């Protein structure tokens with residue numbers, strides 16, 4: 001037993017290169033990306049379209065194997081999907097249309113063998129309440145708005161109480177007002193349970209609102225440009241946000257690689 005093991009990060013992504021093999025050629029999605037997520041982090045992967053954010057998230061999910069480097073969750077190498085990592089996607093059609101909201105949320109709890117029928121239902125209802133949808137527990141997905149469906153998808157992911165929740169642009173398809181509301185709700189949920197989330201977005205304002213840490217990735221293939229730490233969300237001063245947005249824009253479009261920045265504006 002060493003001190004090092006007790007201080008280990010929850011998720012360690014170490015020098016990860018990810019590639020897609022197509023018939024014609026090899027597409028490099030990320031190149032030697034490293035970062036560490038601590039328990040309770042709201043860790044954001046931010047970068048322009050095509051920089052490999054979704055690919056990284058899929059690799060953490062265990063759906064893709066790195067060609068170089070390693071991914072470890074709670075000290076164990078990730079080599080397949082597992083109930084300790086739940087995904088929430090952008091699309092509104094990620095729910096099973098023939099199942100009620102309660103049954104959708106209970107589904108992975110039952111399928112994974114984590115709970116029996118009665119406990120799964122109780123757990124599902126508990127998380128449906130957390131996303132303020134108790135009134136719709138017996139409704140079917142097609143009767144819900146896009147924002148409500150996303151809340152169900154979040155409840156379904158959280159009900160499994162995974163080690164880490166993986167969110168791939170979950171609010172990108174929503175209108176601006178709903179998107180803002182959903183960001184607030186996610187933060188309220190975090191206040192409730194302090195879950196760990198790895199959140200992908202290409203929106204700088206969204207990254208600033210959601211993240212306590214932000215990893216900035218360069219365009220294709222994605223490489224780490226900088227890591228912003230110690231972001232305090234209770235600082236809602238628009239000037240501070242604007243200054244941070246400007247700083248991120250500067251980093252994303254400057255020619256600097258692998259820079260560690262500590263930003264304190266709390």
Ligand SMILES: Nc1ncnc2c1ncn2[C@@H]1O[C@H](COP(=O)(O)OP(=O)(O)OP(=O)(O)O)[C@@H](O)[C@H]1O
Pocket residue numbers: 020021022027028029047048049050051052053054055056202220
């Ligand atoms: N299934 C695939 N087969 C081949 N290439 C792929 C595949 N999926 C993604 N790519 C390529 O890998 C690179 C990274 O894609 P990825 O979707 O991870 O980027 P992203 O940063 O999430 O972009 P976006 O914000 O547009 O979703 C891109 O060049 C993309 O074209």
